[in-house]
Amino acid sequence: MPMPGYVFRDGQPIPDSELKEQQDGQLAASRVSTSASSAMNTPTSSATDGDHPTDSHALANADHGEKGAAQVNEHETIKNLGWNEHPTKVPDLVGGLENEELWTLIRRYNKQMYHVKATTAPLLGGLDLNIADEDEFSPDKLRANVERLYMTVIIGLMGFGKHIARLRSWREPRRTGAFAAVYLVAWILNLLIPTFFTILIVLVVYPPSRPILFPPAPLALVDSSTGGVQSPKAGVLGSHDSATGAPEKHKGEAVEQEASNFVTGIGSIALSSATGKHEQGDPDNDPLNKSVPDPTRLAMGGADAKASAQGGTPSEHHDKTKQPMEDAMWGKMRPVMHVIGDISDGWERFANALSPTAPFPKERPRLVLAGVLLPGVLVSLLTTSAVFMKVTTFGVGAGFFSDPLIWRGLDWLNRTYPDWQKLLEIRNSILKGVPTNAQLTITLLRIGEANKAPLPPPPSSDEPPPNQPKALHGDDVALDASHDEIQAAIHEDPAEKEAAEVAAATAAGAEGTPKHRHGQHILNFFKGTTRTGVETKLGVDKVRAKVGSTQAKNHLGVLPKAEDIVPQGPVDFKGRYKGHKGWINLSTAATIPCVSWSKASSDGTGFAVEDTIEKHEKHVAFKVPIQDIQELKKVGGLGWKAKIVVGWATGKTVADGLEIVDKGGNVWKMTAIQDRDELFNRLIAIGGQKWESW
Numbered sequence: 001m002p003m004p005g006y007v008f009r010d011g012q013p014i015p016d017s018e019l020k021e022q023q024d025g026q027l028a029a030s031r032v033s034t035s036a037s038s039a040m041n042t043p044t045s046s047a048t049d050g051d052h053p054t055d056s057h058a059l060a061n062a063d064h065g066e067k068g069a070a071q072v073n074e075h076e077t078i079k080n081l082g083w084n085e086h087p088t089k090v091p092d093l094v095g096g097l098e099n100e101e102l103w104t105l106i107r108r109y110n111k112q113m114y115h116v117k118a119t120t121a122p123l124l125g126g127l128d129l130n131i132a133d134e135d136e137f138s139p140d141k142l143r144a145n146v147e148r149l150y151m152t153v154i155i156g157l158m159g160f161g162k163h164i165a166r167l168r169s170w171r172e173p174r175r176t177g178a179f180a181a182v183y184l185v186a187w188i189l190n191l192l193i194p195t196f197f198t199i200l201i202v203l204v205v206y207p208p209s210r211p212i213l214f215p216p217a218p219l220a221l222v223d224s225s226t227g228g229v230q231s232p233k234a235g236v237l238g239s240h241d242s243a244t245g246a247p248e249k250h251k252g253e254a255v256e257q258e259a260s261n262f263v264t265g266i267g268s269i270a271l272s273s274a275t276g277k278h279e280q281g282d283p284d285n286d287p288l289n290k291s292v293p294d295p296t297r298l299a300m301g302g303a304d305a306k307a308s309a310q311g312g313t314p315s316e317h318h319d320k321t322k323q324p325m326e327d328a329m330w331g332k333m334r335p336v337m338h339v340i341g342d343i344s345d346g347w348e349r350f351a352n353a354l355s356p357t358a359p360f361p362k363e364r365p366r367l368v369l370a371g372v373l374l375p376g377v378l379v380s381l382l383t384t385s386a387v388f389m390k391v392t393t394f395g396v397g398a399g400f401f402s403d404p405l406i407w408r409g410l411d412w413l414n415r416t417y418p419d420w421q422k423l424l425e426i427r428n429s430i431l432k433g434v435p436t437n438a439q440l441t442i443t444l445l446r447i448g449e450a451n452k453a454p455l456p457p458p459p460s461s462d463e464p465p466p467n468q469p470k471a472l473h474g475d476d477v478a479l480d481a482s483h484d485e486i487q488a489a490i491h492e493d494p495a496e497k498e499a500a501e502v503a504a505a506t507a508a509g510a511e512g513t514p515k516h517r518h519g520q521h522i523l524n525f526f527k528g529t530t531r532t533g534v535e536t537k538l539g540v541d542k543v544r545a546k547v548g549s550t551q552a553k554n555h556l557g558v559l560p561k562a563e564d565i566v567p568q569g570p571v572d573f574k575g576r577y578k579g580h581k582g583w584i585n586l587s588t589a590a591t592i593p594c595v596s597w598s599k600a601s602s603d604g605t606g607f608a609v610e611d612t613i614e615k616h617e618k619h620v621a622f623k624v625p626i627q628d629i630q631e632l633k634k635v636g637g638l639g640w641k642a643k644i645v646v647g648w649a650t651g652k653t654v655a656d657g658l659e660i661v662d663k664g665g666n667v668w669k670m671t672a673i674q675d676r677d678e679l680f681n682r683l684i685a686i687g688g689q690k691w692e693s694w
Contacts, residue, residue: 053690055126055433059359060446066095066358073451077589081448082456084567087250090456094444096358102444103458104252108151109441110677111144115633118689124419124428127439128690131341135694137334140640145340146266147259152347154262155219155255158243162222163214169227175215193380197373204354205370218472220245221489229489237469237490245490247465250458254465346426348436357440359447365434372430438693445685452588454570457678530649545579553579557672558637559652568675570682572601575657575673577621584670586682588626593686595660596623597670624662626687631661632680637671 052058064071069081069091082090093099116129123130135141170176186195202209218240220232232238238247239254248254353365383391399406413420422428435443448455469490538559544552556579557564568574573584575597583601587594599619636643637654646654657671658680673679684691 053688054123054128056128056435056439056443056446057688059443060450062359064095064359064447068092068094068097070094070448070453070455071451072453077452078571079453080570081453083454083569085456087459093455094358094447097444098251100251102455103250105437105441105444106455106681107252107458108148108256109438110681112148112438113634113680113684113693114141115631115694116684116691117631117694118629119692120690121692123690124422124432126433127435129436129439129442129693130427131338131345132692132694135334135338137330137337142333142337142340143263145337145344146263147256148344149340150259150262151255152344152351155241155243156347156351158224159219162217162219162224162227165224165227166217166222167227171226171228172215175213191381194377197376197380201370201373201377204366204373207355218245218490219243221486229485231489236467237472238465238467239470247467247470249461249463249465345436346431349427349431349434352437352440353431353434356434359443360435360440361433365431368430442685442691445681449588449682449685454682457569457675457681527649530645534646534649550578554657554669554671555638557581558654559646559650560655560672560674565674569678573673573675573679575670575676575679577668577670579671580621582619582621584673584679586626586679586686588686593626594623595626595629595683597621597668622668624660624666624668626683627689628662628664629660629683629687629689630663631659632683633659633661634676634680635659635669635671 052061070093081093087099090099094102117132119128166172167176167179182195183192186192199213203213218232218237220234220239220243221229221237223230232245234244234246236247237245239245241252242248242254242258244254244258246254246257248257352360353369356362356365417423427434445455472486472490538555541549541552541555545556553576557576564574566574571586573586574582575584576582577597580599582597582599585596585598585601587596598621635657637656638646643654646652655672655674656676657669658673658676660668660670660683662668
């Protein structure tokens with residue numbers, strides 16, 4: 001592999017004649033706008049609103065003060081800044097942002113983005129990649145939104161709760177005493193509300209005040225009941241921002257695993273309730289019960305099975321409420337998913353306003369928030385408690401008895417200002433121009449593309465995280481505890497470790513008993529049978545693909561062999577088109593940047609050594625100008641049920657696919673793409689489209 005900073009070609013300019021052969025008249029007509037907008041990826045172009053469709057594009061092409069390796073444009077060809085390299089060999093990519101934090105953003109962005117469409121609608125907030133109002137519901141999207149809610153809102157509230165516990169415990173007497181003294185003086189002078197708003201303004205405008213008033217401490221190290229030091233639930237302090245303190249290989253992974261287990265736990269509890277799981281009522285030492293799998297891991301049909309066993313009639317023919325209730329529940333899931341997503345978006349925007357990340361402005365969002373809080377100080381100073389209660393009770397009465405007037409007013413607003421509700425949203429008002437984490441991530445990706453230096457993907461490995469405490473610095477712990485207490489808490493207790501090893505050995509020995517072996521043999525039998533069935537089905541698909549079955553062609557290569565997994569990117573990505581093996585090429589150095597598929601990579605890999613790039617061009621199956629992409633959609637290599645079965649039976653990762661839709665409505669579907677997320681991220685960041693998340 002080339003070392004970081006290595007420069008290589010990513011394809012030649014595409015002859016217009018070749019494009020005309022593959023695109024219709026409408027696509028050819030759009031080539032004029034493509035040429036005009038190709039400056040979108042040229043760092044030397046002026047970053048003004050007239051040149052760029054969104055603030056994100058303008059910031060990506062602006063000249064940044066503090067620069068990383070991805071913000072320096074030294075070549076006209078693509079730079080490899082460490083794709084497929086060890087993280088220690090990757091240079092600092094974005095100025096003012098650590099690589100670990102950047103990779104955390106990208107890793108979570110990959111889980112959030114499924115489907116994007118280009119839009120021509122005006123952007124009230126100046127940033128694209130907003131969630132569409134018609135965004136379709138799917139359980140996987142709901143899971144991603146709940147995981148994001150845990151990683152942002154729930155973890156944030158946990159941290160706030162533990163700060164309150166620390167203050168109330170008096171284990172940090174100087175800090176708690178200072179808070180108590182300020183509160184007492186403000187109470188005596190009747191200035192509690194002005195003092196509260198003033199402290200908020202100071203925290204917003206002056207970031208150095210935050211660690212002074214609320215000194216940081218690892219989340220898992222603080223006992224939420226006593227406010228003192230506790231041993232993390234994971235037994236060792238391997239991460240600072242997770243609730244359990246579990247070890248992690250890269251920053252943020254422990255919280256992501258917690259979020260995944262949080263959703264899984266909710267699902268397990270719901271499924272256990274639906275199937276009537278009640279272990280307390282089970283007979284003791286029932287050999288049959290111990291030899292069968294846990295029904296909560298089976299299908300939701302267990303609820304019907306329980307009803308039948310109790311003499312019920314679960315069939316739809318007898319139960320007339322089943323279908324209407326299911327329809328009502330699923331019909332309400334989309335707004336519920338949107339509400340969860342909006343809560344997470346709002347939390348991320350406030351976080352990015354209080355602690356902005358380059359290249360977004362640092363001072364303006366904080367000053368706007370302070371301006372919103374300032375009237376609270378003035379009103380509270382000039383208003384007595386009696387007047388406040390009078391105004392509040394008047395508002396309650398007016399809201400209760402003025403329903404006809406309110407509806408007439410809303411009707412007038414809807415007719416006169418159709419978008420008035422959108423304008424009142426925080427993303428279009430006080431937080432206008434402040435990004436969510438997804439909008440921040442796409443801006444960072446666009447920075448790399450604008451400087452011909454695509455950001456390397458987050459590192460990954462199959463090795464488990466080390467079961468060792470993470471290093472603590474003086475700024476990481478502000479707890480009033482001795483060094484010995486903290487060290488005893490963050491390290492795994494030798495006695496507990498020995499007890500865990502004994503328990504594990506006992507469990508392993510128990511699995512060797514005849515009863516457990518019987519259950520394990522049954523499970524292995526079904527697993528082996530399923531694996532054989534999967535391999536047979538995929539073998540049949542190879543035969544069906546040769547005779548022209550489109551569905552069978554899409555299944556080819558979904559379970560890549562070890563020899564097929566090779567380093568890829570940032571220009572060429574291995575994938576199939578219509579079942580044929582080949583490479584997806586991103587040619588951004590061409591006159592018209594394009595994405596194409598060929599039987600070989602752009603440097604001739606796959607052909608004889610003497611073959612040239614010209615011969616590579618002859619094997620291109622299609623080319624789509626980047627600017628003509630209208631829609632990008634991640635598609636599964638298999639259906640979700642088949643993917644679960646295949647993953648359980650084979651233990652392999654399924655290679656997924658990607659659909660590209662151009663302005664002419666043509667659909668290009670590529671399958672078995674091992675680095676699908678990385679290809680998706682490059683395609684979404686290269687062009688000048690305004691994207692909308694679906």
